[in-house]
Amino acid sequence: MVAPHALRDGAVAKHEQLRARLAEMCRTSLSPGDALPSERQLCDLYGVSRTTVRDAVGQLVTEGMLVRIHGKGTFVAEPHARSQLHLASFHEDMRRLGLTPTTVVLLAETAVPPPVTVVNLGLRSRDQALHLRRLRLADNAPISVDDAWYNLIELPGLDQLDLHASIYQALEQRYQKPVDRAEQTVRAAEADDVVATVLGIRPGSPVLRFDRVGYHQDTPLEHAQSWYRSDRYELQMSLTQ
Amino acid sequence: MVAPHALRDGAVAKHEQLRARLAEMCRTSLSPGDALPSERQLCDLYGVSRTTVRDAVGQLVTEGMLVRIHGKGTFVAEPHARSQLHLASFHEDMRRLGLTPTTVVLLAETAVPPPVTVVNLGLRSRDQALHLRRLRLADNAPISVDDAWYNLIELPGLDQLDLHASIYQALEQRYQKPVDRAEQTVRAAEADDVVATVLGIRPGSPVLRFDRVGYHQDTPLEHAQSWYRSDRYELQMSLTQ
DNA sequence: CGACCCAACTGGTCATGACCAGTTGAAGAA
DNA sequence: TTCTTCAACTGGTCATGACCAGTTGGGTCG
Incomplete structure (x- = not known):
């Protein structure tokens, strides 16, 4: 048989x-x-x-x-993408879950960031930064949108690179400045019209909102906000004494 | 040999x-x-x-x-630089923030828990557990509701104690079984009618939902779900490599 | 009828033993 | 000397087979 x-x-x-x-x-x-x-x-x-x-x-x-x-x-089990609490790029994160990540660049510009970001990145008032707004998909399903600013003072020429490749990989390989630490806050929020449209959900739906600053040895490189669909993503963490 | x-x-x-x-x-x-x-x-x-x-x-x-x-x-491995995500009871948590915590017991019963909880607490099918539903306030403002089940096999007589006192303190002092580890997942959700009413928010408002299993040395003691008002609570964490 | 028991499922544990696949260092060849 | 090769480690994979431990439902006994 x-x-x-x-x-x-x-x-x-x-x-x-x-x-x-x-x-x-x-x-x-x-x-x-x-x-x-x-x-x-x-x-x-x-x-x-x-x-x-x-x-x-x-x-x-x-x-x-x-x-x-x-x-x-x-x-x-009930289906949920689940992320361990780790310092990984979206691509690594998804691959670890056995999903295929895709990124759609919605916006890429060099501009003066908003005041909060200026402070978080340690810039001077009129310094410019790279602004990326990206839609993230896993197995072709929208998972999150993120709106990120990168420090061009510390990462000159970053805006000339291929933005579809992994930014984290570029930081590591081209600049030898991997993000080795991050501070983030997480809260629940309602999706506004823009976020809802891009993620394919109803405006007002609950989303996980991350606000994160990534550092390489105390040098801030990235300030990002991300909105994650709550039906497809959850945080998983271990707490010990 | x-x-x-x-x-x-x-x-x-x-x-x-x-x-x-x-x-x-x-x-x-x-x-x-x-x-x-x-x-x-x-x-x-x-x-x-x-x-x-x-x-x-x-x-x-x-x-x-x-x-x-x-x-x-x-x-x-390098010891996980785990976050300030603390392993603390609600009371400790709030006092750390300089707020005055209060607890209202909404429900207390001894019953057979749902299957997920049976598995998480390592119980047998018809084992009973202590079921508590509590409203948590900080400075008299509702912050969260939690729905928790406690392992009565490992904590015999817990249902006889004063439930308004800190359960965590009882675990530590009376049973010498402090919760020293927890696994939890966090996601964004909509407040259902019950949760919304108790928390004093509009049904459908976004809340942070925690699903948590607390252990003492690999023995599961507690399985709890909590719903936190997103306007009054957020998670802060540091990530390191 | 109801309480009990047991066989036939389910997953949980463990031993044994084989071979594959990276890594390393020492022996031998150039 | 330096390079190559290879044996002896390491973990990775897989089959076989045994028995333990919950769960369930049907049949038996009172």
Whole structure:
């Protein structure tokens, strides 16, 4: 008897292949609350050992896509993109969640930033800064908009670069000034008309609003505000004493 | 040959025992950057199979205490520069901000909690738990509502105590089980009618919603959801590499 | 009828053993 | 000397197989 959905031997580990297929199954043919086939059934279906099945399922449980209940089964969790609290660019963040990130640049200009930003970036009154407004998507679904200002005094020529590439990567590789610290506040807010339109939600819907200043060794490089769709994004954090 | 630090057979899973010992080792006798014994050495040292060693080490890697490098070894990570996101009770939290906290108990009962809570608290299907719904005020202004379940298996008699006093203080002083770790997720949500009424805001207003599990040394004690008025509360955090 | 028990599920744990894939340093070749 | 090779580490993957521990529903016994 051959397994109905056998996995390939090869470069990609079987538990990775299985993880991907199960994730796909959760997104498409199953709904939150539905039970997955039992682990032993998955062994037969995909022609792998239980070790491999438990590995694949375990990853999805860790990521929050599945929930295991001893004696009952494994179930599809309520869907939520979930971000650990870390210092990562949007691209890294999404890839860590197994999603494909895309960025649409809505606005790119060099201008004098608003007073708050001038203060946060340690600029003088009439210094110019790079202003980017970007829409962020994961697997082609809008996740967030962010409105960011970059310090051109510390990052000369940044406005000449390809803005579709990762800014964080440029800071690290071209300027040797990676963002190694950030201060941010998070609050719940209503989406205004502009944000709502771009994110594809109703104006007034709740969004997570981040206000963040990124530093390289105490030099402020970035001041950004971001608005995240609350139905597709949540913060996850561990607290210890 | 007997393993030098053999683990006990018994109620606690070996990978849990090993996880605890390795965590202890990291905190006491090792420094960030130090290598752990290799997985095969750990097998011999603790008299367990590699499955178990990988399980225990894997948990600590997930938690960020260890880092595995293929071909080189497993190393103690830099201690997470965790934020000022404090592990504090509402009362401590508010006093730190110079406000006077008050609590109104809206509901107190002993009941079988919903499935999610059963899982989070590590209960069995029909175990009962203490259910508290409380309104929190600072300087007499409503700040948040929280809906919490407490583990009565680990905290027998908690339901007999004065619920207006600080629960956290009782956990610490009466049970010697302070909450020393918590996992929480944060998202933006709309206030439903109940929450809106109690908080004195319009239904549909954005609120910060916390979902939190509090632990004492890996024993889950508390599962709580909280809704915070977004106009009176925001999260502040520092992120470092 | 109701209480109990048990078989047949579910996931949880663990040992054994094999082989693959990076890393490193020492032995040998140029 | 310097470069190459390779053996002996490291962690990564996977199969097999056993038994434990919750859950559930159906059947039996009182």
